[in-house]
Amino acid sequence: MALGEFDLIGKYFTRSTPRAVLGVGDDCALLQPAPGQHLAVSSDMLVEGRHFLSTVRPERLGHKALAVNLSDLAACGARPLAFTLALALPRVDETFLAGFAQGLLALADQHGIELVGGDTTAGPLNICITVMGEVPPGQALRRDGARAGDALWVSHPLGGGIGDARLALEAFRGQISLPGDDFETVRRAMEQPQPRVALGLALRGLATAAIDVSDGLCGDLGHILRRSQVGAVIQASQLPLSPVLARQARPLQLDCALAGGDDYELLFTAPPDRQAEVLAAGQAAGVGLRCIGQLRAEPGLVLHDDQGGLQALSARGFDHFAG
Ligand code: ADP
Ligand code: MG
Secondary structure, eight states, X not given: OOOOHHXXXXXXXXXXXXXXXXXXXXSSOBOOOOTTOEEEEEEEEEEBTTTBOTTSOHHXXXXXXXXXXXXXXXXXXXXXXXXXXXXXXXXXXXXXHHHHHXXXXXXXXXXXXXXXXXXXXXXXXXXXXXXXXXXXXXXXXXXXXXXXXXXXXXXXXXXXXXXXXXXXXXXXXXXXXXXXXXXXXXXXHHHSOOOOHHHHHXXXXXXXXXXXXXXXXXXXXXXXXHHHTOEEEEEGGGOOOOHHHHTSOHHHHHHHHHHOOOOOOEEEEXXXXXXXXXXXXXXXXXXXXXXXXXXXXXXXXXXXOTTSOEEEEOTTOOOTTOO
């Protein structure tokens, strides 16, 4: 017999929550943020077919659902505290639920964030997580603090680069074909992004603005530029590429790195004289950092291409995939 709603919650989503005053099982969870801290709150929804493919392993889906939310806390420089999980399930499939909960809760444990509540209902597969984190007043990384002259930085996996998630999507769609090992490498980038929480914390007081790359580097940078009322030049030659992406044709490399989404790396700005501190923050967080350009007073986004020419990028980003 299929598990009932409350048995399902009890079996898969109820755990001890030592940092919360009250966790799963009552009408509300009760949280006690550290005195004087701001609460940082963000939600992200994942819809089957739009944000993930039905072929994804449940463990990886559980991981990704929380990872994309933790990435928002990272981009704010907030320390993870608690999250809620609202889940619509087409049927009670215990193989799916066990894998999903395992991937979700393993990542939660890695980041010391507690599942304190949620909602469970029947319906087309849909996962909505709300994360809460703490940040000292005045220290949150925001989108509106970038200044002309700041250096533009992007994080990347050590030994890797940006754009791999997009390359995987192109392979899934049959637009390109990749050798088996390469496919598995980029598929992992797409399905199991690593939220840069430690980097976000290390960038407090150092980055002037930050955002996580979910929709594509150019588009997400556009948010910083508009909110900060500045422009930027990106050096194509400085974009960090993984060995797999580096083996592709140059136009595809640029499309994936500049317009691909789903990287969940941090894109941020910092004063140029703080380069050594930025690099130290990356090292402490165990991630690669690359300076890919500079902010300037003149509005708009410009690409300094491989030939040394300047190419204007539209406000909506650099998206050869669109349309
Ligand atoms: P209510 O009807 O009062 O909203 P529910 O019956 O929906 O409460 O949920 C019972 C308890 O289980 C609540 O504490 C709720 O936060 C929690 N809960 C429901 N679904 C989930 C879930 N998917 N993950 C974690 N906690 C959940
Ligand atoms: Mg409810």
